[in-house]
Amino acid sequence: MRKFGSLFLAAVLGSVCTVASYQWLEGEKENVKVEHIANIPTSKVAYTVDEDGKAVPLDFTVAAEKVMPAVVHIRSTQEGTSRKSNGREEYQFDPFRDFFGPRFQQQGPSQSTGSGVIINESGYIVTNNHVVEGADVVEVSLTDNRTFKAEVIGTDPDTDIALIKINQKGLPYLSFVDSDKTKVGEWVLAIGNPFNLNSTVTAGIISAKGRSINILSRNSNNGQGSTAIESFIQTDAAINPGNSGGALVDLQGGLVGINTAIASPTGSYSGYGFAVPSDIVSKVVEDLLKFGTVQRGWLGVSIASVNSDLVKEYDLSVNEGAYISAFADQSSAKEAGLKEGDVVIKIDETPIRSNTALIEYIGRRRPGDKVNVTVNRKGKEMTIPVVLKNKEGKTDAVKPEEREGFATLGIELEDIDAKVLKKLDINSGVRVKDVGNGKLAKYTEMREGFIITKVNDTPVKSVKEFNEILKKKKPGELVILSGTYEDFPREYNYALRM
Structure with a gap:
């Protein structure tokens, strides 16, 4: 009995202790408060410096709100083509395929999409050349649908830049900033329409400048080498297929560059994006508006970036610069006194540390411009003034009418000797010297040597007259080129739309 009483007393004491402990804990819980403080950024890592030099939380909202209305969605439509695939793997031979989408080789219309940037309230829009190249119809959608x-x-x-225009006034637009003054590590935003997702904004930094990735089409110029200008801004801001032609901007919303390409094994973002610097874009746009074609200065040199191998092989006195290995025909640099083995280290007041830097600087100049080229020649520095020429060795600007009629078709023509006309029993015509890579090559089976005698039943008597006829044609208008071949003297007709 005594043992039972002890057990009962222990049980009672245990219960009392349990209840007391529970009430004490409940009292403690009631004192716990969860506070919500407004306007405190969730991240305390990303900061920037304001105009007064004070550290403030990094914010992209102002730039995004300013830029998005000025970035448009572009849809390019190509009419049906019978051109066949060459059977090669497109990823290897079409570097824009994964960024812009495949260029379908099929019957019936095909469509591709990209982005563009409004640069003028009157409707002028900058995009990539590969966004609108070969398109029969180009449509632009604004952010207001x-x-x-x-x-x-x-x-x-050469720079993969195109200028298009819509008939609309009072549009929001972006202003160019000096891309030369941007720095590696600077924050930038990429705005575009990846995967048809309109008005997408991503953030990153400028990872590098002056990048050459050998992605632009190379054109042979009678042995004078490539005319492509690659000096890309590299960024880690996420860009994907559809961003092509979109904006790369700073945190104030100024246009730093036009997004052009990605480096990716999959075709989607993997950390590397590239944009054409705004200084190059601005020059191209100004030329297209003023001259109708880009006026590009030409030194006429073959160059390579100085590296340790070149330094050792040629016993160079500098570790940076553009090494001159050869000259083209009608080279303005050679005429001015530059020599093979010279290393260009500065042009005017701009240091030249690589061949890319030289190509970019000269590419932003026009024929007739004078530049002061500083070279290191066997350990001695000297500055030589050079007057730039164009690819044809002239200092005059190329007039729009010299190329405007042929630009869309991509062909080169020549007048025909009267004896040939008499032999073929025709009154007039012009010969196709080069079919080129334009619409004629894409949409017809025309070959070199074809003699064009009529355009839509209008007789053609000279190259100048052919050009004048084409200049009057509107985009999308049907054009029928009639003519013959010397070796197959019967009438052929080739139809396409401008």
Whole structure:
């Protein structure tokens, strides 16, 4: 009995202790408070410096709100083509495929999409050449869902820049900033329409400048080498297929560059994006508006970036610069006194540390411009003034009418000797010297040597007259080129749309 009483007393004491402990804990819980403080950034890592030099939380909202209305969605439509695939693997031979989408080789219309940037309230829009190249119809959609047909004002495959225009006034637009003053590590935003997702904004930094990735089309110029200008801004801001032609901006919303390409084993973002610097874009746009075609200065040199191998092989006195290995025909540099083995280290007041830097600087100059080229020649520095020429060895600007009629077709023509006309029993015509890579090569089976006698039943008597006829044609208008071949003297007709 005594043992039972002890057990009962222990149980009672245990219960009392349990209840007391529970009430004490409950009292403690009631004192716990969860506070919510407004306007405190969730991240305390990313900061920037304001105008007064004070550290403030990094914010992209102001730039994004300013830029998005000025970035448009572009849809390019190509009419049906019978051109066949060459059977090669497209990823290897079409570097824009994964960024812009495949260029379908099929019957019936094909469509591709990209982005563009409004640069003028009157409707001028900058995009990539590969976004509108070969397109029969170009449509532009604004962020407010309005859609307009666009006119292609001009293109420059050498920089992959194109200028188009819509018939609309009072549009929001972006202003160019000096891309030369941007720095590696600077924050930038990429705005575009990846995967048809309109008005997408991503953030990153400028990872590098002056990048050459050998992605632009190379054109042979009678042994004078490539005319492509690659001096890309590299960024880690996420860009994907559809961003092509979109904006790369600083945190104030100024246009730093036009997004052009990605480096990716999969075709989607993997950390590397590239944009054409705004200084190059601005020069191309100004030329297209003023001259109708890009006026590009030409030194006429073959160059390579100085590296340890070149230093050792040629016993160079500098570790940076552009090494001159050869000269082209009609080279303005050679005429001015530059020599093979010279290392260009500065042009005017701009240091030249690589061949890319030289190509970019000269590419932003026009024929007739004078530049002061500083070279290191066997350990001695000297500055030599050079007057730049164009690819044809002239200092005059190329007039728009010299190329405007042929630009879309991509062909080169020549007048025909009267004896040939008499032999073929025709009154007039012009010969196709080079079919080129334009619409004629894409949409017809025309070959070199074809003699064009009529355009839509209008007789053609000279190259100048052919050019004048084409200049009057509107985009999308049907054109029928009639003529013959010397070796197959019967009438052929080739039809396409401008």
